[in-house]
Amino acid sequence: xxxxxxxxxRKLRFRPAFFVSSGLIAGITVLVYSLNWYQALHPGARDRxxxxxxxxxxxxxxxxxxxxxxxxxxxxxxxxLGALFAGSxxxxxxxxxxxxxxxxxxxxxTGRSVVFATWMGILAVVLFVTGALMSVVVASFQSHAxxxxxxxxxxxxxxxxxxxxxxxxxxxxxxxxxxxQSAAALGAGLIYILAVxxxxxRFIDSINDGAYQWIGNLFVGQNVNALAQSFTSPVFGRxxxxxxxxxxxxxxxxxxxxxxxxxxxxxLRLRDVT
Amino acid sequence: xxxxxxxxxxxxxxxxxxxxxxxxxxxxxxxRGEVYGFLGPNGAGKTTTLRMLVGLIRPTSxxxxxxxxxxxSPAGLARIGSLIESPGFYPxxxxxxxLRVVADLAGAKQKRVDEVLEMVELxxxxxxxxxxxxxxxxxxxxxxxxxxxxxxxxxxxxPTNGLDPQGMAEMRKLIKDIGQGDRTVLLSxxxxxxxxxxxxxxxxxxxxxxxxxxxVRELIGEKGVLVRADPSDRAxxxxxxxxxxxxxxxxxxxxxxATDPKHSIDINRELVGxxxxxxxxxxxxxxxxxxxxxxxxxxQGS
Numbered sequence: 001x002x003x004x005x006x007x008x009x010r011k012l013r014f015r016p017a018f019f020v021s022s023g024l025i026a027g028i029t030v031l032v033y034s035l036n037w038y039q040a041l042h043p044g045a046r047d048r049x050x051x052x053x054x055x056x057x058x059x060x061x062x063x064x065x066x067x068x069x070x071x072x073x074x075x076x077x078x079x080x081l082g083a084l085f086a087g088s089x090x091x092x093x094x095x096x097x098x099x100x101x102x103x104x105x106x107x108x109x110t111g112r113s114v115v116f117a118t119w120m121g122i123l124a125v126v127l128f129v130t131g132a133l134m135s136v137v138v139a140s141f142q143s144h145a146x147x148x149x150x151x152x153x154x155x156x157x158x159x160x161x162x163x164x165x166x167x168x169x170x171x172x173x174x175x176x177x178x179x180x181q182s183a184a185a186l187g188a189g190l191i192y193i194l195a196v197x198x199x200x201x202r203f204i205d206s207i208n209d210g211a212y213q214w215i216g217n218l219f220v221g222q223n224v225n226a227l228a229q230s231f232t233s234p235v236f237g238r239x240x241x242x243x244x245x246x247x248x249x250x251x252x253x254x255x256x257x258x259x260x261x262x263x264x265x266x267x268l269r270l271r272d273v274t
Numbered sequence: 275x276x277x278x279x280x281x282x283x284x285x286x287x288x289x290x291x292x293x294x295x296x297x298x299x300x301x302x303x304x305x306r307g308e309v310y311g312f313l314g315p316n317g318a319g320k321t322t323t324l325r326m327l328v329g330l331i332r333p334t335s336x337x338x339x340x341x342x343x344x345x346x347s348p349a350g351l352a353r354i355g356s357l358i359e360s361p362g363f364y365p366x367x368x369x370x371x372x373l374r375v376v377a378d379l380a381g382a383k384q385k386r387v388d389e390v391l392e393m394v395e396l397x398x399x400x401x402x403x404x405x406x407x408x409x410x411x412x413x414x415x416x417x418x419x420x421x422x423x424x425x426x427x428x429x430x431x432x433p434t435n436g437l438d439p440q441g442m443a444e445m446r447k448l449i450k451d452i453g454q455g456d457r458t459v460l461l462s463x464x465x466x467x468x469x470x471x472x473x474x475x476x477x478x479x480x481x482x483x484x485x486x487x488x489x490v491r492e493l494i495g496e497k498g499v500l501v502r503a504d505p506s507d508r509a510x511x512x513x514x515x516x517x518x519x520x521x522x523x524x525x526x527x528x529x530x531x532a533t534d535p536k537h538s539i540d541i542n543r544e545l546v547g548x549x550x551x552x553x554x555x556x557x558x559x560x561x562x563x564x565x566x567x568x569x570x571x572x573x574q575g576s
Contacts, residue, residue, distance in 0.1 A: 003378050003381060007375050007378035010374060014367055015366060016366060092362060092363070093360055093361075094364060095362070096330055096359075097361075097362040097419065099330060100328045100329070100351060100358070101379035101381075101423075102381045102423075103348060103379060272325075272332060273325070274325070274330075274331065
């Protein structure tokens with residue numbers, strides 16, 4: 001297992017997508033922070049409830065602010081990376097190289113999953129570090145005192161984002177293994193998360209005055225949103241409590257992550273490599 | 275005493291879901307230390323058979339034992355190096371980094387990477403990205419990857435595919451060198467000259483069936499004598515009497531005689547003595563190509 005993880009890490013650290021995704025996540029965080037900063041300083045006459053308070057951009061709120069910056073673009077990036085990570089090995093013919101070395105298929109897949117999860121963790125850290133730096137920049141320009149949230153809140157936030165990225169990435173991974181190529185897998189993943197799931201949830205919620213809303217609450221996107229919304233404070237002005245508790249969202253997302261990895265492992269174990 | 279067979283299959287069969295019978299009841303045995311040529315036209319089932327031997331695809335029925343283990347088992351894979359179809363490496367990594375990745379997975383020491391690069395003469399270009407390699411360099415890196423484990427059995431699927439004549443000659447030399455000593459090489463190819471030059475024994479597969487398995491010498495058969503004479507019927511009659519009907523066959527006005535060429539003087543004397551004009555009399559040896567086309571039912575020159 002250690003050998004497999006070493007091998008996967010050796011590949012990942014030179015992979016262009018590794019650097020591009022980190023840069024993209026950092027860039028998006030900077031962009032979202034910058035836009036919110038501008039909007040907070042230049043409220044239009046028509047802006048009422050949608051105002052961004054400058055208070056949300058200071059370091060003491062950066063965990064909550066970063067949650068908003070991470071989705072849905074971060075989720076889409078995670079799916080794309082998952083599809084690329086799993087699918088490109090079919091296109092390059094490298095899967096047969098991996099499967100004809102010493103470790104068994106499940107060991108190889110477990111090692112790959114560990115490295116992918118680590119990658120998602122790195123992206124979560126990049127997101128938080130960038131968010132923290134931006135909050136310091138905003139606070140410095142606004143001559144506001146720099147105070148940080150409690151370390152446990154920061155860790156919880158990083159953990160929540162990591163879980164969300166890992167599960168969204170697992171969708172891409174499973175699709176990459178199922179479809180056996182990256183392009184179609186990432187296309188299918190993006191369409192699912194950005195369109196199919198939204199339509200499905202709305203449809204389910206509309207049946208019988210929401211009698212089947214509990215089914216809609218089992219979808220990945222709903223739980224990711226609920227988890228992100230659980231990180232909020234009065235300065236964000238949100239008053240509606242999410243329909244799914246943070247604890248429940250964590251459990252559902254963890255179940256998705258494990259389930260998708262097992263399905264992908266089963267497909268890899270049983271199918272021929274042609 | 276250790277088993278002398280390193281690859282053994284019994285009724286190995288692969289039928290795809292679409293109904294295509296890719297490999298049909300193949301009984302194949304490869305002995306330790308030999309260079310075994312697996313011959314067959316394109317689409318005959320060579321690659322499918324080799325994929326089954328390394329565990330990439332599962333047989334529909336039949337069994338196989340490779341290096342004493344079931345195909346695809348970690349214990350067996352640890353003793354097998356393989357290059358199946360095209361080399362599978364990461365285009366964004368250098369040749370050396372690709373081998374390091376494989377070495378980690380194979381449980382080989384990192385210093386082995388430089389040794390195998392030296393063996394395939396790629397050391398000077400090992401720092402270049404795999405995506406920029408020529409076909410020949412890619413194939414050589416593929417062989418280097420297969421050698422990382424210092425395997426007992428090396429399975430090479432069409433290693434000269436896509437190479438120019440110079441590259442093919444270099445690859446043949448490399449395989450010959452690798453096949454020295456105790457290592458077994460199982461080499462698939464549709465290039466007959468290549469197999470004839472390199473291999474100790476050959477298996478010929480056609481339409482998914484193994485139609486022959488023997489040494490190259492046995493496959494080609496004994497040498498013979500070719501006679502062009504006039505009248506041909508009278509000559510055939512005399513030769514039938516001399517060597518028996520089974521040794522005589524006629525084709526395109528020529529008489530093929532399955533006998534040692536040292537009898538040429540006697541043949542000439544008998545025919546001329548009987549008033550038959552002999553315009554051509556020469557030793558004859560079937561080429562592997564002729565045997566191959568005969569066994570596979572393919573047409574020469576098609």
